[in-house]
Amino acid sequence: xxxxxxxxxxxxPYTDIHKWLSYGHDGKHPGCDEFYFGxxxxxxxxxxxxxxxxxSFKNASAMEDAIKVNFPYKIxxxxxxxxxxxxxxxxxxxxxxxxxxxxxxxxxxxxxxDYDDVRYCCSGADVxxxxxxxxxxxxxxxxxxxxxxFGFKHILWVFSGRRGVHCWVCDVKARRLTNxxxxxxxxxxxxxxxxxxxxxxxxLMGHSLHPFLARSYVDFLKDFFEGELQANQSIFSSKxxxxxxxxxxxxEDIQLELREKWENAARSSLSEEATSLARWxxxxxxxxxxxxxxxxxxxxxxxxxxxxxxPRIDLEVSKQMNHLLKAPFCVHPKxxxxxxxxxxxxxxxxDPLAVPTLSQLIEEINSGGLKMDVDDDDESERSLLGKSVSxxxxxxxxxxxxSCKEDIESSHKSNIDKSKDSFSW
Amino acid sequence: MEVIRSQKRTASNDAASIPTxxxxxxxxxMEVRLEEFELFAIDRLRVLKGVSxxxxxxxxxxxxxxxxxxxxxEHMRHSxxxxxxxxxxxxxxxxxxxxxxxxxxKKWFLSMETALFRHRFRLQNFEAQxxxxxxxxxxxxxxxxxxxxxxxxxxGQVVRSLGQISPTIETIYYKVPFEEVPDLVAGRRVFIQKxxxxxxxxxxxxxxxxxxxxxxxxxxxxxxxxxxTTIREREKDRLTPIVEGLSSSYLGPDYSQSNEYADxxxxxxxxxxxxxxxxxxxxxxxxxxxxxxxxxxxxMQLGLFLKGVGLKLEDALAFWRAEFTKKVGSEKFDKEYAxxxxxxxxxxxxxxxxxxxxCQKIIxxxxxxxxxxxxxxxxxSDDNLRAALGRMGLSSRGMEDVMDKxxxxxxxxxxxxxxxxxxxxxxxxxxxxxxxxFEESQKILKPKTPTAPV
Numbered sequence: 113x114x115x116x117x118x119x120x121x122x123x124x125p126y127t128d129i130h131k132w133l134s135y136g137h138d139g140k141h142p143g144c145d146e147f148y149f150g151x152x153x154x155x156x157x158x159x160x161x162x163x164x165x166x167x168s169f170k171n172a173s174a175m176e177d178a179i180k181v182n183f184p185y186k187i188x189x190x191x192x193x194x195x196x197x198x199x200x201x202x203x204x205x206x207x208x209x210x211x212x213x214x215x216x217x218x219x220x221x222x223x224x225x226d227y228d229d230v231r232y233c234c235s236g237a238d239v240x241x242x243x244x245x246x247x248x249x250x251x252x253x254x255x256x257x258x259x260x261x262f263g264f265k266h267i268l269w270v271f272s273g274r275r276g277v278h279c280w281v282c283d284v285k286a287r288r289l290t291n292x293x294x295x296x297x298x299x300x301x302x303x304x305x306x307x308x309x310x311x312x313x314x315x316l317m318g319h320s321l322h323p324f325l326a327r328s329y330v331d332f333l334k335d336f337f338e339g340e341l342q343a344n345q346s347i348f349s350s351k352x353x354x355x356x357x358x359x360x361x362x363x364e365d366i367q368l369e370l371r372e373k374w375e376n377a378a379r380s381s382l383s384e385e386a387t388s389l390a391r392w393x394x395x396x397x398x399x400x401x402x403x404x405x406x407x408x409x410x411x412x413x414x415x416x417x418x419x420x421x422x423p424r425i426d427l428e429v430s431k432q433m434n435h436l437l438k439a440p441f442c443v444h445p446k447x448x449x450x451x452x453x454x455x456x457x458x459x460x461x462x463d464p465l466a467v468p469t470l471s472q473l474i475e476e477i478n479s480g481g482l483k484m485d486v487d488d489d490d491e492s493e494r495s496l497l498g499k500s501v502s503x504x505x506x507x508x509x510x511x512x513x514x515s516c517k518e519d520i521e522s523s524h525k526s527n528i529d530k531s532k533d534s535f536s537w
Numbered sequence: 538m539e540v541i542r543s544q545k546r547t548a549s550n551d552a553a554s555i556p557t558x559x560x561x562x563x564x565x566x567m568e569v570r571l572e573e574f575e576l577f578a579i580d581r582l583r584v585l586k587g588v589s590x591x592x593x594x595x596x597x598x599x600x601x602x603x604x605x606x607x608x609x610x611e612h613m614r615h616s617x618x619x620x621x622x623x624x625x626x627x628x629x630x631x632x633x634x635x636x637x638x639x640x641x642x643k644k645w646f647l648s649m650e651t652a653l654f655r656h657r658f659r660l661q662n663f664e665a666q667x668x669x670x671x672x673x674x675x676x677x678x679x680x681x682x683x684x685x686x687x688x689x690x691x692x693g694q695v696v697r698s699l700g701q702i703s704p705t706i707e708t709i710y711y712k713v714p715f716e717e718v719p720d721l722v723a724g725r726r727v728f729i730q731k732x733x734x735x736x737x738x739x740x741x742x743x744x745x746x747x748x749x750x751x752x753x754x755x756x757x758x759x760x761x762x763x764x765x766t767t768i769r770e771r772e773k774d775r776l777t778p779i780v781e782g783l784s785s786s787y788l789g790p791d792y793s794q795s796n797e798y799a800d801x802x803x804x805x806x807x808x809x810x811x812x813x814x815x816x817x818x819x820x821x822x823x824x825x826x827x828x829x830x831x832x833x834x835x836x837m838q839l840g841l842f843l844k845g846v847g848l849k850l851e852d853a854l855a856f857w858r859a860e861f862t863k864k865v866g867s868e869k870f871d872k873e874y875a876x877x878x879x880x881x882x883x884x885x886x887x888x889x890x891x892x893x894x895x896c897q898k899i900i901x902x903x904x905x906x907x908x909x910x911x912x913x914x915x916x917x918s919d920d921n922l923r924a925a926l927g928r929m930g931l932s933s934r935g936m937e938d939v940m941d942k943x944x945x946x947x948x949x950x951x952x953x954x955x956x957x958x959x960x961x962x963x964x965x966x967x968x969x970x971x972x973x974x975f976e977e978s979q980k981i982l983k984p985k986t987p988t989a990p991v
Contacts, residue, residue, distance in 0.1 A: 161872075226906050262715060263732030285732070289716060296719030307908050310918040320697035320704075322725040427905070 130172035136516030143524025153190030153197040166197040188436035191216035213433040218286040221429040223276035230420045239275045242344035250423035253328045255456040266512045269454040273444025298430040311359045314419045316411040337417045348391035349384040362408040452500040468496035580612040581628035585649040593969040605656035635783045637761040651750045673748045677711040709738040813978035815971045824909045829863040834910040845893035845972040850882045895970045914948040
């Protein structure tokens with residue numbers, strides 16, 4: 113495909129990706145592992161759905177060459193293995209020299225299709241400005257927790273190209289987590305448990321929320337639910353819509369009481385949104401006054417809010433080190449949009465429908481705006497993609513590499529000290 | 538540890554310094570009589586099997602504590618404390634040899650030994666527990682004074698979120714890197730901040746169990762290596778036959794080989810699904826017929842079940858293909874689904890012949906959006922479950938009995954009651970495997986003349 117050739121040739125930021133995934137092992141320090149990058153697995157998806165796994169490259173130009181030969185329309189990043197993936201067959205499956213993952217970023221994948229039961233504007237692969245805010249609030253909740261609760265610092269959020277976001281946690285501690293530990297983090301984030309077979313998919317037990325859930329609720333979810341979500345989705349405005357919510361209330365009497373109120377409501381002059389808000393207030397008041405009736409009613413209001421707004425991550429993606437995930441800055445094959453980084457501090461401003469597409473970028477090149485040079489200080493001169501690459505470098509890559517250098521230096525130093533101590537005649 | 542014939546055993550050295558709960562880090566130097574080698578292992582195996590049964594029956598932690606205490610007294614007790622300790626240690630190491638020899642055996646042994654350890658630890662008093670924690674060399678710091686004060690509110694919130702009304706926190710908390718307590722993090726049972734988890738004294742169990750499991754897991758790999766490279770050959774006239782005999786006599790049937798009741802042909806499959814499948818598989822089967830698709834979890838659970846029921850690979854491929862191609866093209870089926878069916882039958886990849894899932898595994902799965910696997914008694918809402926039971930033909934009285942079991946989280950008992958209601962008979966053994974349900978059902982529906990014992 114011609115446009116993929118152009119992308120591979122001019123637009124994919126090889127050097128930046130290589131710098132990132134080398135985590136400071138650039139050979140300039142004696143403590144560097146010069147083979148580190150070469151042990152990373154990549155996979156290519158070519159035209160005709162040909163899928164090539166276990167690709168590895170010894171440096172940035174080897175990676176660039178391979179991409180320019182194959183023109184993959186999707187590139188995935190896997191784990192760093194104990195040995196070069198390309199040479200894995202030379203190693204036994206047991207014994208000390210095993211082919212096994214040794215490092216891998218902690219990753220998360222949030223896809224808006226998992227929210228189809230709570231969005232009314234779109235379904236399936238579509239996304240619009242009314243439902244995208246679900247992704248925004250998901251980023252806020254997860255990002256805050258990764259930093260405050262888990263203490264991670266080097267976090268990259270990326271637009272998946274069509275209808276979701278990916279998160280790459282790159283701290284060294286995160287990269288060395290075992291599958292069991294990753295699973296634990298994913299489960300910590302899990303609240304929504306269900307499918308079409310059960311009605312109450314969020315069950316918040318106990319007498320209060322865990323501090324993480326409480327903070328998420330107070331800082332993000334409650335206001336989002338009562339504000340933007342209601343405005344965009346009007347979740348109480350029709351019988352079909354409000355029945356879904358009534359089903360979440362485990363007490364039949366309360367359901368009946370509310371149902372009667374709403375079914376028999378006179379045709380009011382209120383807008384959909386105002387009606388929806390009014391009904392929410394009624395529901396809250398009813399539930400708060402009756403919450404002593406049963407343990408399952410105690411946090412019913414919160415459960416409803418969580419059902420509609422709390423992040424739904426794909427657990428399987430996070431749990432295993434060998435799971436591959438699409439590389440940032442790829443182009444999504446169906447939308448043509450570039451998988452650009454998202455600034456979590458400004459995620460409210462991110463618009464998935466305004467992300468540059470490959471055709472736009474090519475147009476830009478062709479019309480002579482060859483300002484691919486990102487080192488240009490003038491923001492306005494920067495190309496569409498240049499802004500994203502610049503953000504990637506300044507907010508993510510630079511602090512990350514600084515920290516990696518420090519790690520390499522200190523572990524090198526302690527190795528030297530250790531060998532000094534063990535010196536004996 | 539050295540095994541010798543009929544010579545007097547010497548007591549393990551330094552019994553006083555070993556904590557009452559051995560951690561099995563190293564095989565201490567001691568001599569064991571050959572007869573004891575086997576007998577000790579058999580007694581411990583009785584305990585592990587009892588633990589396995591208890592877990593399969595869905596016993597809660599307190600019930601498991603009692604069960605372990607009873608099992609231990611019955612099979613492992615000795616009037617002399619140091620003799621008891623010897624038996625404990627010896628039997629563990631012998632069983633390591635027995636259960637290191639395949640992935641399935643390792644998995645079972647690891648699960649049971651960890652569960653055994655967990656409940657023995659819970660039965661210890663606080664001082665003994667602290668001593669055990671210390672034995673693992675864990676880096677944990679006690680949180681006191683001003684730091685504890687500043688965290689009081691958050692810690693109280695955690696306590697309340699776990700069910701206690703009053704937010705009184707314990708007097709001792711430990712600050713531990715979150716990755717050392719994955720179970721507690723996963724269940725949101727601890728407050729975490731900047732990468733540290735604040736673990737209550739009473740939650741120490743989780744800490745040590747994780748350590749224990751990890752240590753035994755590594756040990757099993759090393760033992761396997763030693764077994765295959767030296768021990769098996771060296772001991773082929775002495776210990777090896779004993780070791781090889783021990784594992785097969787005590788595990789329950791795993792339904793990896795179907796027997797004479799279980800040859801189903803494709804043309805009968807709809808009939809047989811209606812008459813003999815347990816609810817979980819019926820649901821998956823019906824959804825497959827309805828949607829012409831199942832997600833991965835469902836394909837695994839149903840696919841392996843059908844294998845256990847006797848569906849041959851060629852028939853399985855035809856069956857799945859017939860359904861899936863109603864929605865996706867034949868090429869897509871071959872490319873995306875045929876491979877994993879063959880994989881399940883051990884014909885691809887590392888060629889493991891996967892065994893059908895037992896109830897314990899199915900109950901603990903986590904079906905998500907669009908999934909239909911799992912255990913309906915656990916994962917369905919009340920209404921959906923009642924509707925499904927109604928379709929199985931249960932009367933309203935029978936249904937209440939089943940729903941009562943479900944309310945008390947006794948999912949396998951609920952399934953057993955369903956079985957009893959559907960076939961009008963008792964099932965004393967209790968259902969703990971979907972293929973067992975199928976076989977028992979077939980025995981009733983198609984009684985054969987008894988064959989001569991093989």
